[in-house]
Amino acid sequence: MDVEPATVIHAYGIVCSEAGFDVPDAGIGGAGVALLDAGPVSGIFSILPETAYGAAAWTEHAEDAAWLARVATQHQAVLADVVRDTDVLPLRLPAMYRDEVHLHRMLEAEAPLFRAALESLHEHLEWSVHLYLVGEPDAPAGDHPTTGREYLRQRAEAVSQRHLARVKREHSVRDAYASLADLSRQSVANPPQDSALSGRPEPMLLNSAHLVCRKHERLFFTAVEETAARLAPLGITVEVTGPWPPYNFVELGVEHLESQP
Amino acid sequence: MTVERVPSGEDVALVDLVDRLIGGGVVLTGDVVLSLAGVDLVYLGLRLVLAPAHEVGVLARSRDSG
Numbered sequence: 001m002d003v004e005p006a007t008v009i010h011a012y013g014i015v016c017s018e019a020g021f022d023v024p025d026a027g028i029g030g031a032g033v034a035l036l037d038a039g040p041v042s043g044i045f046s047i048l049p050e051t052a053y054g055a056a057a058w059t060e061h062a063e064d065a066a067w068l069a070r071v072a073t074q075h076q077a078v079l080a081d082v083v084r085d086t087d088v089l090p091l092r093l094p095a096m097y098r099d100e101v102h103l104h105r106m107l108e109a110e111a112p113l114f115r116a117a118l119e120s121l122h123e124h125l126e127w128s129v130h131l132y133l134v135g136e137p138d139a140p141a142g143d144h145p146t147t148g149r150e151y152l153r154q155r156a157e158a159v160s161q162r163h164l165a166r167v168k169r170e171h172s173v174r175d176a177y178a179s180l181a182d183l184s185r186q187s188v189a190n191p192p193q194d195s196a197l198s199g200r201p202e203p204m205l206l207n208s209a210h211l212v213c214r215k216h217e218r219l220f221f222t223a224v225e226e227t228a229a230r231l232a233p234l235g236i237t238v239e240v241t242g243p244w245p246p247y248n249f250v251e252l253g254v255e256h257l258e259s260q261p
Numbered sequence: 262m263t264v265e266r267v268p269s270g271e272d273v274a275l276v277d278l279v280d281r282l283i284g285g286g287v288v289l290t291g292d293v294v295l296s297l298a299g300v301d302l303v304y305l306g307l308r309l310v311l312a313p314a315h316e317v318g319v320l321a322r323s324r325d326s327g
Contacts, residue, residue, distance in 0.1 A: 062302030069275060076278050080269045092286035128277050198276045228264045241267040241274045247285035
């Protein structure tokens with residue numbers, strides 16, 4: 001009887017049902033993306049072949065970096081499309097359902113929680129700010145030492161200059177974070193990314209995320225530019241990524257009761 | 262002074278995405294469930310997404326030790 005190939009639902013995120021936006025054309029593996037209305041909130045989802053994206057596939061590929069990178073990027077691409085137009089709660093991977101009935105049941109059961117989270121984040125986007133130390137400013141070259149004592153004096157001076165430069169840098173990084181946090185509704189300084197993971201050799205001095213109102217975006221970017229101008233003489237560059245759905249500012253854990261053994 | 266702006270869809274932002282998928286977002290245990298160990302493996306796998314080959318052993322060992 002059952003001739004349809006087995007499928008599984010992948011959920012990307014949750015939006016307010018009355019939100020107006022274009023549903024992205026393609027999601028994971030090129031699958032179509034659809035919206036499931038569950039009253040006050042709707043889920044964004046794809047129907048995927050179970051052989052490729054079911055629990056067994058996730059387990060098989062759990063340490064397969066290339067597979068995970070592709071799935072994570074395609075998951076994010078859908079959310080990046082949506083977040084340009086409307087507020088969306090991003091789901092962490094993997095979020096799988098047997099079928100629309102089960103996804104609908106979950107959305108309906110948790111609707112008040114999701115709705116409250118969406119309302120509290122209304123019109124806010126997440127931006128990432130990275131500060132990198134790309135170069136130490138050159139120390140002014142002193143006269144060539146003519147005596148041992150002169151050499152030691154110059155060396156001690158160079159050490160203390162470097163120490164002062166470091167203290168000044170730390171202050172400037174804290175000030176930079178504080179001035180951007182002033183323009184954000186919420187901010188968080190996450191641990192700097194390991195250069196082995198980021199592939200960037202320069203030390204990361206700040207890895208922050210900021211929840212910024214859409215209408216304050218220009219103000220925020222002006223402040224970023226000003227910060228960059230202040231930090232450039234200290235050998236620090238600024239990089240911004242985003243906009244992100246508010247990953248750093250929704251920490252909801254919802255257990256599906258049916259799934260408990 | 263120009264600030265480098267990286268759209269969230271670009272490859273360059275992958276490490277940022279991995280940070281977010283491990284540390285944030287709504288956690289839904291769907292009804293098709295991986296074991297907790299399976300989910301931990303996925304998070305470990307995500308950490309490995311950008312790691313050069315020689316780092317993989319280090320990260321795998323740090324998982325074993327705690």
